[in-house]
Amino acid sequence: MSEVEHHSATQESSAPSAGERLRAAREELDLSSIDVAKRLRLKHYIVEALEQDNYDVLGGAAFVTGYLRSYAKLVGIDGELLVRDYRPAVIEQELLPNIDYRRQRSLGNWPMRLGTLVVVGGLAGLLAYWWVQQGADGVNVFVAAQADGPASVARVEEPLQTLPDPRDVQVAPDLPADIAPAPSTPLAEPETDPAPLPVSRRLLLRYSDDSWTEVRDATDKQLVYGLIKAGREIEVEGEAPFEVFLGYGPGVSLAFDGVSFEHQSYTRRDSYVARFVVDDAQSGEIAVTQQP
Known part of the structure; x- marks a missing residue:
């Protein structure tokens, strides 16, 4: 050196x-x-x-x-x-x-996968053995029928079905011309309103600095979890409201369904940590509330 x-x-x-x-x-x-x-x-x-x-x-x-x-x-x-x-x-x-x-x-999943393959292979072997046995039984029956003689053919006599005497058949009397059977009216099924489908909303996050980020939607589904680097832009979709946690609030800007909003009032001044909930207000505007 x-x-x-x-x-x-x-x-x-x-x-x-x-x-x-x-x-x-x-x-x-x-x-x-x-x-x-x-x-x-x-x-x-x-x-x-x-x-x-x-x-x-x-x-x-x-x-x-x-x-x-x-x-x-x-x-x-x-x-x-x-x-x-x-x-x-x-x-x-x-x-x-x-x-x-x-x-x-x-690596820890390979014993379970091996066990599954063994069970499936065993079932396949049993099915093949049963199929071979069924085929073998059919062949033996056919050979036994031919062993009686070269020209003998096994026949099974079935009794003929006798038809009833036409004199014993009773015919229903004809209805008068002015009497007709009532037409069958199908029952109307009750109308039910379809259940409303959940509306998917979009949340856009732009990073000017590194920040730990956690985002969950109304179904408690984890949409973002981890340390996001500066310069990245992430857009997630889910059912509102969204619960948002930012490790460094000043380094992130947000937009809800394409509309930007400020969250600095929910950022702590001593640690720059931000916790808040994003949803629609009754007036149609974006509602941001403090997360407990």
Whole structure:
């Protein structure tokens, strides 16, 4: 390794982490970690975990990103630099375990598939054996009938059906011409109103920054779940109302059935987390309400 490369690697290894920079900035302002927790309206252990780079106890990447930005804004440093330093850890800790889990899940299904194939194969074998036996019985009967002689043919005599004497048949008297059988009137089936079909609505999400996103429709169907990267645009369809959770509310803009609406009033100022419900109001306009 050259002397320049060794110097660059030494600088990278000695660069302070996000938690160290937050703690140093706090100490320069002569603030305690308890003071920071009170001003940000956070629990004290969250502030300590941020300064120790212990992100596993903070509940996911969306929350950590919001906490880092809020803390950095309080102590006067650039929160986006902290978020960029934190994102490589998110990719390694969240995306790779999901891939391993799916692989383990697919590998764990092979005993069930093998058992199903064995059962189906056994049933097919029994059906083939029964079919062969039925065919064999028919052949044996045919050969036994031919063994009596080359020209003998087995015949089965059936008794002839005797026809009744025409004198014993009674004919119904003819009805007068003015009396005719009443025509049969089909019964009218009661009309029932068809059940109304659910109306599918559209929700469009545009991302100017990374944000954890969860969206459910009125049937509690999960439409979006995961960390969405900046620059993406996602449109989902479902039955309204939609329950929306955004880990970083300012980084997402929304439109309901093609009509944009503001959700900033439902975004917390301390963590930038947003929870709300989107539906139609009685007047036909978009109704956005706070999710409990």
